[in-house]
Amino acid sequence: MNKITLTACPECDLLLNPTQTVVGDKAHCPRCGYLLQRPSKQSIERTFALSIAGLILMFPANLMPLIGIKMLGNAKDGTLWSGVLALFEEHMWGVAVLVFLSSILFPLLNIILSLLISAHLYFNKPNRHLAHWMRWLQHIDEWAMLEVYMLGIIVACVKLSSTSELKFGFGLYAFVALLIVTGMLTSSLDKVLFWRQIGRLKP
Amino acid sequence: MKSKKTALAQGFIRCHDCGCLSKRADKNRLCPLCGGQLHPRLPNSFQRTAALLLSAFCLYIPANTFPIMTVTSLGVGEPHTIIGGIIALVNSGMVPIALLVLVASILVPLLKLLGISLLLLNVHYRWQAHAKKWTVMYRIIAFVGRWSMLDIFMISILVSLVDMGGVAQVIAGPAATAFAAVVVLTMFAAKSFDPRLIWDNQR
Numbered sequence: 112m113n114k115i116t117l118t119a120c121p122e123c124d125l126l127l128n129p130t131q132t133v134v135g136d137k138a139h140c141p142r143c144g145y146l147l148q149r150p151s152k153q154s155i156e157r158t159f160a161l162s163i164a165g166l167i168l169m170f171p172a173n174l175m176p177l178i179g180i181k182m183l184g185n186a187k188d189g190t191l192w193s194g195v196l197a198l199f200e201e202h203m204w205g206v207a208v209l210v211f212l213s214s215i216l217f218p219l220l221n222i223i224l225s226l227l228i229s230a231h232l233y234f235n236k237p238n239r240h241l242a243h244w245m246r247w248l249q250h251i252d253e254w255a256m257l258e259v260y261m262l263g264i265i266v267a268c269v270k271l272s273s274t275s276e277l278k279f280g281f282g283l284y285a286f287v288a289l290l291i292v293t294g295m296l297t298s299s300l301d302k303v304l305f306w307r308q309i310g311r312l313k314p
Numbered sequence: 315m316k317s318k319k320t321a322l323a324q325g326f327i328r329c330h331d332c333g334c335l336s337k338r339a340d341k342n343r344l345c346p347l348c349g350g351q352l353h354p355r356l357p358n359s360f361q362r363t364a365a366l367l368l369s370a371f372c373l374y375i376p377a378n379t380f381p382i383m384t385v386t387s388l389g390v391g392e393p394h395t396i397i398g399g400i401i402a403l404v405n406s407g408m409v410p411i412a413l414l415v416l417v418a419s420i421l422v423p424l425l426k427l428l429g430i431s432l433l434l435l436n437v438h439y440r441w442q443a444h445a446k447k448w449t450v451m452y453r454i455i456a457f458v459g460r461w462s463m464l465d466i467f468m469i470s471i472l473v474s475l476v477d478m479g480g481v482a483q484v485i486a487g488p489a490a491t492a493f494a495a496v497v498v499l500t501m502f503a504a505k506s507f508d509p510r511l512i513w514d515n516q517r
């Protein structure tokens with residue numbers, strides 16, 4: 112089978128000659144303007160390092176209290192999990208599952224898959240599951256919503272600030288750090304390069 | 315000129331997952347690189363998007379008319395709709411946050427519903443003008459959808475923190491489930507819409 116060297120734009124299907132994009136440059140589709148590739152410096156190494164950092168931060172961000180409130184003598188702490196559990200207790204199963212998936216499970220899977228893929232590419236280890244992992248990663252990506260959750264925390268704090276005393280827990284700092292790391296992870300993972308490397312490692 | 319430039323018109327199929335091109339005549343319908351199903355365009359894109367959009371339209375009504383949460387303080391319960399919550403924020407002088415919630419939970423879902431409807435009309439009636447602008451609109455719709463989860467996350471935080479029995483309690487209302495469903499359905503609708511259909515119609 113002879114290899115096809117051409118590529119196509121995913122949003123307008125324009126047939127394109129593959130161009131070598133250098134770091135710091137962006138390749139746009141000439142017809143619809145779609146961002147085809149934005150290579151990042153040492154994409155594989157960075158993704159590997161950032162996903163390890165993210166995995167470590169996942170523990171304090173999930174287990175330690177994000178915010179605590181004090182209202183009329185009662186104090187209460189909230190973690191990422193307590194929001195899900197409180198919704199479960201109120202029998203809002205659909206919403207509870209959605210919050211669990213988008214704030215806990217998918218961000219975690221996102222980091223684990225990035226770690227698995229980048230580790231295999233970094234050590235040049237072929238694995239027959241590489242392409243599957245990469246496909247899952249692309250589908251999950253959109254449903255991990257840590258940055259939206261952060262905005263939710265801010266709005267909730269503003270709402271509570273008039274009636275109660277707020278205190279920020281260590282978990283919140285870990286959560287913000289996790290947010291920054293996953294943001295950097297997304298921008299350092301060059302999908303075009305990753306797929307090319309996966310194709311190269313394929314037995 | 316009947317858009318000769320598309321990859322499909324020249325006998326290539328682009329894999330949805332890994333982006334590599336295959337010959338259209340290939341007997342096996344699996345992508346040689348990632349093993350995904352090969353389809354020239356997203357299967358039944360128009361019908362799927364229309365069905366998801368219609369369900370989202372139906373659920374948009376209960377999402378806005380039923381209470382999204384009930385705030386109980388000192389034994390007196392007060393149900394809030396989405397708009398009621400925004401008005402409460404304005405009354406307590408938090409206009410910037412009120413605007414943020416207005417954009418995330420009213421304007422974004424509404425503009426998404428209308429925008430995807432217009433995209434479907436565009437494909438159905440084969441509108442010729444401004445294909446690039448339509449593609450940009452699709453891109454904005456696909457990007458902005460997740461931010462509507464703001465309200466859901468905020469409620470999950472409030473429900474877990476403000477839980478002090480008769481003194482103060484926040485309980486999620488039925489609109490929360492409907493609203494969450496609207497967000498998920500519109501995200502799936504945007505995902506199942508294939509923007510290449512716009513370009514296929516260009517003469």
Ligand SMILES: [Zn+2]
Pocket residue numbers: 120121122123124125140141142143144145
């Ligand atoms: Zn294009």
Ligand SMILES: [Zn+2]
Pocket residue numbers: 329330331332333334345346347348349350
């Ligand atoms: Zn493929």
